[in-house]
Amino acid sequence: MRIIIAGDGKVGLALTRLLSQEGHDLVTIDSNRAVLERDMQQFDVMTVVGNCATMATLNEAKVQQAEVLIAATSADEINLLCCLTARKMNPTLHTIARVRSPEYREQLYMMRGEFGLSLIINPEREAAKEIFRLLQLPGFLKRETFAKGRVEIVELRVLERSPLENVILNHLPHVLGCKVLVCAVIRDGHALIPSGDTMLRRGDHIYVTAPVTVLSYLMKRLGITQKKIRHAMLIGGGRVSYYLAQMLIGADVRVKIIENNPQRSEQLAQMLPEAAIICADGANQEILEAEGLNETDALVTLTGIDEQNIITSMVGNAKGVPHIVTKVNRIMTTGMVETLPIGSVVSPKELCSANIVQYVRAMQHQTGAAVTLHRIADGRAEALEFIVNKQSKYIGEPLKNLRLRLKKNILISCITHHGNTVIPDGESYYQLGDTVIVVTTREQPVLQFNDIFV
Amino acid sequence: MNVKSISRTVGLILLITGIFQLFPLLIAVIDHEPRNILAYIESLCLILLVGSALLLFSRGGNRMFSAQEGFAATGLSWIFMSAFGALPFFLSGQIPSYVDAFFEMVSGFTTTGASILTDVEALSRCNLFWRSFSHWLGGMGVLVFLLAVVPGARKNGGTGIYLMRAESPGPSVDKLTPHLRQTAMILYGIYILLTALCIVCLLLGGMPVFDSFCIAFGTAGTGGFAIKNSSMGGYSCFLQTVVTVFMFLFGVNFSLYYMLLLRKFKAVFKNEELRLYFGIAAGSIVLIAINISRMYNTVYESVHHAAFQVVSIMTTTGYGTVDFEQWPAFSKAILLSLMFIGASAGSTGGGLKVSRVLLLMKSIRRTIRKALHPRRVQPVYMDGRAVSEEVCDNVNAYLAIYCVILVLSFAIISVDGFSIGTNFSAVASCFNNIGPGFELVGATQNFSIYSDLSKIILSLDMLLGRLEIFPLLLLLSPDTWSRRR
Numbered sequence: 001m002r003i004i005i006a007g008d009g010k011v012g013l014a015l016t017r018l019l020s021q022e023g024h025d026l027v028t029i030d031s032n033r034a035v036l037e038r039d040m041q042q043f044d045v046m047t048v049v050g051n052c053a054t055m056a057t058l059n060e061a062k063v064q065q066a067e068v069l070i071a072a073t074s075a076d077e078i079n080l081l082c083c084l085t086a087r088k089m090n091p092t093l094h095t096i097a098r099v100r101s102p103e104y105r106e107q108l109y110m111m112r113g114e115f116g117l118s119l120i121i122n123p124e125r126e127a128a129k130e131i132f133r134l135l136q137l138p139g140f141l142k143r144e145t146f147a148k149g150r151v152e153i154v155e156l157r158v159l160e161r162s163p164l165e166n167v168i169l170n171h172l173p174h175v176l177g178c179k180v181l182v183c184a185v186i187r188d189g190h191a192l193i194p195s196g197d198t199m200l201r202r203g204d205h206i207y208v209t210a211p212v213t214v215l216s217y218l219m220k221r222l223g224i225t226q227k228k229i230r231h232a233m234l235i236g237g238g239r240v241s242y243y244l245a246q247m248l249i250g251a252d253v254r255v256k257i258i259e260n261n262p263q264r265s266e267q268l269a270q271m272l273p274e275a276a277i278i279c280a281d282g283a284n285q286e287i288l289e290a291e292g293l294n295e296t297d298a299l300v301t302l303t304g305i306d307e308q309n310i311i312t313s314m315v316g317n318a319k320g321v322p323h324i325v326t327k328v329n330r331i332m333t334t335g336m337v338e339t340l341p342i343g344s345v346v347s348p349k350e351l352c353s354a355n356i357v358q359y360v361r362a363m364q365h366q367t368g369a370a371v372t373l374h375r376i377a378d379g380r381a382e383a384l385e386f387i388v389n390k391q392s393k394y395i396g397e398p399l400k401n402l403r404l405r406l407k408k409n410i411l412i413s414c415i416t417h418h419g420n421t422v423i424p425d426g427e428s429y430y431q432l433g434d435t436v437i438v439v440t441t442r443e444q445p446v447l448q449f450n451d452i453f454v
Numbered sequence: 455m456n457v458k459s460i461s462r463t464v465g466l467i468l469l470i471t472g473i474f475q476l477f478p479l480l481i482a483v484i485d486h487e488p489r490n491i492l493a494y495i496e497s498l499c500l501i502l503l504v505g506s507a508l509l510l511f512s513r514g515g516n517r518m519f520s521a522q523e524g525f526a527a528t529g530l531s532w533i534f535m536s537a538f539g540a541l542p543f544f545l546s547g548q549i550p551s552y553v554d555a556f557f558e559m560v561s562g563f564t565t566t567g568a569s570i571l572t573d574v575e576a577l578s579r580c581n582l583f584w585r586s587f588s589h590w591l592g593g594m595g596v597l598v599f600l601l602a603v604v605p606g607a608r609k610n611g612g613t614g615i616y617l618m619r620a621e622s623p624g625p626s627v628d629k630l631t632p633h634l635r636q637t638a639m640i641l642y643g644i645y646i647l648l649t650a651l652c653i654v655c656l657l658l659g660g661m662p663v664f665d666s667f668c669i670a671f672g673t674a675g676t677g678g679f680a681i682k683n684s685s686m687g688g689y690s691c692f693l694q695t696v697v698t699v700f701m702f703l704f705g706v707n708f709s710l711y712y713m714l715l716l717r718k719f720k721a722v723f724k725n726e727e728l729r730l731y732f733g734i735a736a737g738s739i740v741l742i743a744i745n746i747s748r749m750y751n752t753v754y755e756s757v758h759h760a761a762f763q764v765v766s767i768m769t770t771t772g773y774g775t776v777d778f779e780q781w782p783a784f785s786k787a788i789l790l791s792l793m794f795i796g797a798s799a800g801s802t803g804g805g806l807k808v809s810r811v812l813l814l815m816k817s818i819r820r821t822i823r824k825a826l827h828p829r830r831v832q833p834v835y836m837d838g839r840a841v842s843e844e845v846c847d848n849v850n851a852y853l854a855i856y857c858v859i860l861v862l863s864f865a866i867i868s869v870d871g872f873s874i875g876t877n878f879s880a881v882a883s884c885f886n887n888i889g890p891g892f893e894l895v896g897a898t899q900n901f902s903i904y905s906d907l908s909k910i911i912l913s914l915d916m917l918l919g920r921l922e923i924f925p926l927l928l929l930l931s932p933d934t935w936s937r938r939r
Contacts, residue, residue, distance in 0.1 A: 002632070024632075025631070025632035025633060026632050027632055033842060040615055040629075041520075041521075041615060041616070044614070044632070044633055044634050044635075045632055046628075046629045046630075046631060046632040
C-alpha cells in the first residue's frame with residue numbers, strides 16, 4: 001500500500017520503521033533534509049523535502065496515488081491542514097493526524113467529521129491512559145487489554161523468592177491456583193514463546209494472559225501487596241503530565257506535579273486547580289525529598305529528557321517508592337532499559353505507532369484483520385486479537401490437533417466465547433464469532449487469522 | 455568494513471557476469487568455433503569457481519551495509535567483472551596479451567570504446583558480440599541490474615541506495631519510487647525498451663541482424679565499439695542518422711523518460727539540464743558545420759557529419775563516420791571541450807556531466823556576485839529549487855580531484871614518449887569514457903601503441919571515470935581497510 005508519512009520526528013521514524021518492515025511503499029516528507037537523508041539510508045523509502053501542507057509538496061509525494069497519509073509533524077495545525085489539503089487533492093485518501101494539544105480536545109469529534117479524518121492520534125494521551133491503567137493495578141509492569149477489556153496481557157518480573165521462580169509452566173496452574181497462560185518470556189534480552197516445559201528463572205520478564213477477573217487474585221497469590229494509590233508525584237509538566245493528572249484527579253488521587261518552567265507551572269496551575277504544582281527542578285534530590293518523595297505512593301517521571309527520567313526513577317527506587325513509571329521516548333529500548341530499577345517503562349511513540357500499524361493492516365485486509373494489536377516485549381513480540389469468521393480454518397478442532405499445523409513461534413493464548421474467557425489447553429477449540437488472541441515473535445507480520453497456520 | 459557483505463555483492467555480480475557470457479557462448483556454438491567455445495567454457499568455470507567461493511565466504515556474516523561498503527563493493531565489483539570478462543579474449547587467443555584483453559574489457563564495461571585492436575574485423579563474432587554487449591551491461595550498470603533482480607531489500611532496509619549512488623552517474627542520485635527495486639526495474643525497463651526501438655530502426659534501415667544488435671548495444675551504453683574497421687563510416691546515411699538520434703536519446707537523464715511516462719511534460723520541458731544539453735549540442739553542431747563546410751560538397755553533408763560527431767563525442771559514445779583528424783583546429787577544439795562536458799547525469803554517458811557543468815557555472819556566477827556584494831545570501835538554484843550546499847561542495851571537490859587525476863595520468867603515460875596532443879587526448883578520452891582521441895589515438899587509430907603500464911593507467915582512468923572517482927579512490931585509501939576507525 002502507498003503511504004505518505006508527513007513529519008519525520010520520533011513518531012514518524014517509529015512508523016517508518018514498522019511500516020517499511022511490512023513492505024509498504026513509503027514516502028516521507030519533512031522540511032529538514034538531513035533527517036530525510038538518514039531515512040533513505042536506513043529504510044527503503046522515497047523522500048520529499050518541503051512543507052507537507054502545501055499542494056506542491058504533496059504533489060511531489062504523489063498524493064493522488066497514495067492510500068494513507070499520516071501527518072505527524074510537531075505542530076497540530078500543520079497536521080490538520082496537511083490532511084485537509086491532501087484529502088481535497090485525493091478524496092479517497094485515508095488521513096491520520098496527530099493532534100495532541102489539550103486545547104483541541106473538545107473539538108476533536110467535530111474536526112474528525114469536518115476534516116474527514118480517519119483517525120486522530122494523540123500519543124501523549126495514549127501514554128497517560130497507559131500510565132493511569134498501570135497505576136490502577138500497580139504491580140504489573142505493563143497491561144494490554146483485549147476482547148473489549150475482558151482479557152489482559154500483563155507483564156511481570158520474576159523476582160527473588162517469588163513463587164514463580166523455578167516453576168515449570170505445566171505446573172503453573174497448581175502453583176497459582178488459577179488458570180493463566182505465560183505467552184512470552186524475555187530472557188537475556190531475547191523474546192521467546194515458551195512451551196509447557198519451559199522453566200521460569202529469576203530475572204525473566206514474563207507476559208501473562210489472564211481474564212480481568214483473576215488479575216487481583218493473581219496479584220495476591222504472587223504476594224504483591226495491592227494498596228490503592230492515594231498520592232502520586234509527577235516529575236515534568238508536559239502534555240502527558242496534564243492528561244495523567246486529569247485522570248488521576250478524577251480517580252481521587254492527590255497529584256503533585258514538579259515543573260521547572262515558571263510559565264508552564266502557572267499555566268498548569270490554571271488548568272489543574274486541584275493539583276499541587278511545584279515550580280522547582282525535578283532533578284534535584286533534596287527538593288524531591290522535601291516535597292515528600294518518601295511518602296508518595298507513586299512516582300511518574302515525565303520530563304522530555306529520557307536520561308533524567310531514568311535517573312530520577314532510580315532515586316525514587318532507592319528511596320523505596322512502591323510504584324514507579326518512567327517515560328522513555330527517544331532512547332531505543334534494546335533490552336538495556338528494562339534491566340534498570342525504574343519500574344514500568346512507557347513510550348508514547350511506540351504506543352501510537354502500534355495503533356496506526358493496526359489501522360493500516362485493517363485497511364489492507366478489510367475482513368479478517370486483527371481487531372487489536374499490541375506490541376509487547378519491547379516490540380519484539382506482537383499480541384493480536386482476531387474474530388473467528390467463516391473463512392477461518394480448523395473451526396471446532398481441538399487445539400492439540402493443530403499443534404503441527406501452527407507456524408513456529410506462534411501461540412494461541414486466549415479464546416473468548418460469548419463473553420466467557422477460556423485460557424486454552426489441548427482440548428479447547430474455537431467457534432464462529434469467538435475472539436482469539438494470538439502471540440507471535442515472527443518477523444513476517446501476521447495479517448490475517450489464517451496466517452498463523454502453515 | 456564488513457568484508458563479508460562486500461564479498462557477497464561481488465560474488466553475485468561475478469555470477470551475473472557469467473550468466474551473460476552464455477550469449478557469446480551460444481554464438482560460438484552456432485558458428486562452430488571449437489576454440490572459442492572452449493575459451494568461454496573455461497572462463498565460465500573460473501567465474502563459477504571464484505563467484506561461489508566469494509558467496510561461500512560471505513555465509514553467516516551479517517548484512518550490515520553502509521556508505522563505505524557500498525563504495526568498496528561497487529569498486530571491487532567493477533574490477534572483478536572486468537578482470538574475468540577479459541578471460542574469453544585472452545583464452546581464445548584472439549587478444550594474446552592479458553593486459554590488452556583487460557584494457558579492451560574495461561573499455562567495454564565502462565562504455566569507453568577505446569580499443570587496442572588494429573584490425574577489429576579479425577575478431578570472431580562471439581567476441582565481437584561480447585565486446586559490444588559489455589557496453590550495454592556497463593551503460594546502466596550491473597549493480598543496478600542486481601538491485602532490480604535480487605529481492606530482499608525489505609530485510610536490508612534502504613542500504614541498496616549506497617550501491618545505486620556509487621554506480622549511477624551524477625551529482626545527486628534519487629529514487630523514482632518508494633522501493634529501490636522498483637526504481638531499478640523502471641530504469642532497466644526504459645533502457646531495454648529504447649534499445650529494442652534502436653534495434654528495430656536499424657533493422658528497418660537494412661542493417662544485418664548481427665550488426666544491428668552490436669551497434670545498438672554500443673549506442674545504448676554510449677560505448678562506441680564498432681564491428682567494422684571504418685566504425686560507422688561504411689553504413690548508409692539513414693543508419694548513421696538513426697544512430698545519431700539514439701546516441702542523443704541515451705545521453706538524456708533517464709528519470710526524464712519516467713516523467714514523460716507519468717505525463718509530466720512541463721517538468722521535462724523546463725528541465726535546465728536537458729535544455730543546456732540540447733543547447734550545447736545544437737550550438738556545437740552549427741559551429742562545426744560552418745567550420746567544415748568547405749570540406750564537403752553540400753550543406754546537408756557537413757551538417758550530417760558535424761551532428762554525428764558532436765553527438766557521438768558529447769554523449770561519450772565515440773563512433774565515427776569520418777576521420778575528424780582531418781578537420782580544422784577549431785572543430786577539433788570544440789570536440790575536445792565536449793569530451794569534458796559529457797552527457798547528462800543519470801544517463802549512460804560519461805564525462806563531467808552537463809548538470810555538474812551547470813552547477814559549476816552557477817557557482818562561478820555566485821562567486822563573482824559575492825565579490826561585489828559580500829553580504830549577499832544566494833543559494834544556487836536548479837530547476838527552481840535551491841541546491842543544497844553539500845551538493846555544491848561535492849561538485850567543486852569532484853572537479854578538483856578530477857583535475858588531479860587527469861594531470862597525474864597524463865604525466866605517467868607521457869613516459870611512452872608520444873606527442874602532448876596524443877597523450878592528453880588519450881587520457882581525456884579514456885577518463886571521460888569516449889573512445890577516440892586525437893593524433894595517434896584519433897578516429898581511425900587505436901591504443902595499441904602504448905606500453906603495458908600506460909594501458910593499465912588508462913584502464914584505471916576509464917574505471918575512475920565511469921564510477922565517478924570516489925568508489926575506486928576509497929578502495930585505495932588505507933583508512934577504508936583499517937579496523938579501528
